[in-house]
Amino acid sequence: MDRLTPPYNGTEFILLGLTQNPHLRKVLFIVFLFIFLFTVLANLLIIITIFLSPTLSAPMYFFLTYLSFIDASYTCVTTPKMIIDLLYQRRTISLGGCLTQLFVEHFLGGSEIILLVVMAYDRYVAICKPLHYMSIMRQGLCRILVMVAWIGGMMHATIQLLFMVSLSFCGPSVIDHFMCDLFPLLQLACSDTYRLGMVVAANSGAMCLLIFSMLLISYVVILSSLKSHSTDGRRKALSTCGSHFTVVVLFFVPCVFTYMRPVVTYPVDKLVTVFFAILTPMFNPIIYTVRNTEVKNAMRSLLKRRVT
Secondary structure: OHHHOOEOOOOEEEEOOOOOOHHHHHHHHHHHHHHHHHHHHHHHHHHHHHHHOHHHOOHHHHHHHHHHHHHHHHHHHHHHHHHHHOOOOOOEEEHHHHHHHHHHHHHHHHHHHHHHHHHHHHHHHHHHOHHHHHHHOOHHHHHHHHHHHHHHHHHHHHHHHHHHHOOOEOOEOEEOOOOOOHHHHHOOEOOOOHHHHHHHHHHHHHHHHHHHHHHHHHHHHHHHHHHHOOHHHHHHHHHHHHHHHHHHHHHHHHHHHHHOOOOOOOOOHHHHHHHHHHHHHHHHHHHHHHOOHHHHHHHHHHHHHHHO
């Protein structure tokens, strides 16, 4: 056991990964390689479809383009290294690489949180104020809201990075995870990290819980306003809102579980991280295509154009 837990040498950490079973690692390599390729290609397909389809010019699809871009980028941050590490017995990551991974994860995650709020506001305006929708959600405002999402994500990630840079690490250099994240790193710090852990929980967990609660309330308001709509209008609204609500739940529930607590790690953390960091970016394009007739029709039109 001592051989597996060397003291921290100031340059790299050892990642234990998902499993130590060599046969299971080979199976997981194939599974996650397929998931990675599908996630990137599916999200790129949505981006290309929206970009080339005149029928998908509504603000909702403008925001969906950026959501797909974030999902494709997010899965490229952690999944490739995890897949490659499944082939090796010794899996390491440098301190600089660890902090870079941490920063990009929280930059994209923070941006996606704000973007999901923006998309919920877009649905609220479209359903509750349909006559004023195009005048409110004009192109200039949509661009500003996307810029706010990027800036908000950058600020969130910078704060998290500053917390980690100020720490000094000692003791074992082993991270019982397949990627770098806040709590596994805090457990390797030399100093007492209880207060810092509470600040991190407030910056990440409390933010997720607050925004998730606000989104739930907004959907209650939207659903209550559907009583005055026609049957066809209710069906279309429920279809678009159902897709967005499903994505919100898949993203926020694991986020709240992971960060809304003191500095402690559990064995189930790896599975939760796999769910929201790898599986959720794969589910999003499926949800937005299967439940959205306009996107499916646009994809069919593009395929027919390519064939003819």
